Amino acid sequence: MSVTSQYKRAWESFWSEAPDDPGAVFWDAEPALTSGLHLALFEPHLMAADLPLVDLGCGNGTQTFFLAERLPRVTGVDLSAAALAHARRRDPLGAVPFREIDAADPGAVRRLHGELGDTHVYMRGVLHQCDPADRQPLIDSIATLVGERGRAFVVEPAEAAGAELSVLARRPAGPPPKLRPVLTHGIATGTVRDAALPQFIRAAGLSVLAQGELPLLTTEYVADGIRIALPSNWLVVGRTG
Template sequence: MSVSERYRQAWESYWRETSDVPGDAIWDVDPSLGAAPHLDLLAPHADTSLPIVDLGCGNGTQTRYLAARFGRTLGVDLSQAAVEHARRADPAGAAEYRRLSLTDTAAVADLARRLDDANVYMRAVIHQSDAADRRPVAEAVATLLGRRGRGFVAELTEESKAVLAKLAGSPGGPPPKLRRVLDHGLRPADAADKEVPEVLAEAGLEILADGPTALAQTEQWPDGSRVELPARWFVVSRA
């Protein structure tokens, strides 16, 4: 099974038209607002001597933070343009980066064999995947975890759709960073709230801990406050 060509091209064109300036992508927040608090939730459950894989790494901002706290760190993304952004932003090579479709089960299995058991970090990938791809994405997490790995998964909730609609309805229309997401045909907050835990369970994952959170964005409301999207986090292992 492979990801739809429409979806792959949408991400490829999005990242090709994104600059190397930090924060140019709406979700490209400083790790103090992303991976740092997420690792605080994952750490009590995880063996940090294992490698960690950042699934949907984008331009690698969070990946580089993870690399300072884990031994071997690998960022993977569907988009080759995103992988090239990540490599340019990491001249010291703190982490490795490669293109990978999470629905390519053979490629995921090959990576799992190379890494052995690994931890996984995945922020906001299931909710904007095509519906048919959501379970294969969750299965990729399970494959990479193996027996000893633990995963951190954060996904937007349905409530965030209303927040995005409000933002899109700002005076003057959607602000530039959100407009680019919409113009490229990307669909944030597309999964129902009950679907995410169901998909994780169907993929053979056990939820060890979970709770509500908000995913900070680099866009602002007209009053200058930061846009935050309602989300839920899960720490998972193989069942």
């Protein structure tokens, strides 16, 4: 099963119109405040530190480049060609490989695993933005990529984040400027139940090795100058035994 063509078109349209400027996209926060914090939680669980890492749903590559400076053989993967065009413009020498792959397509993911072998996976805020029918296949793909030796760090906005985004979307003045294009392009936000995430993990044959809560920072601010931070749940997952 792969994402609907309508949903893929929404992402292509969004990224085609998104500026190249750092921080112009709602969730494109500085790595020191996002993947940097996540990596500190993830690294203690990387028993096979020599494995490559896949940044799944890498978008314009902001977090991918940060991870590539700290971990071996990082590959960015996204279903949107327009998103990857942003990433490649930032890396004209091609130091970091990027691949256009629908991560809910099991055949495509098996082929990637065949090329890379077992990998670690970093996935930030992708599950809640994909079509509901693709959520279990997406987590199944993580299971394929990590194989027997890899680990995955999965972080998703909590249920409470959906309520906060709904309030922002209904402001009398309209949504914040960086949130508006997310909504107008029909991209879902904050629609995964908290209890569903570990259920998807277990159904894919993986175990939760660690978990916690952490604010997920955005690049947008409210009127009093406070950065919008959404509650999120993070998990480190992999196979045990």
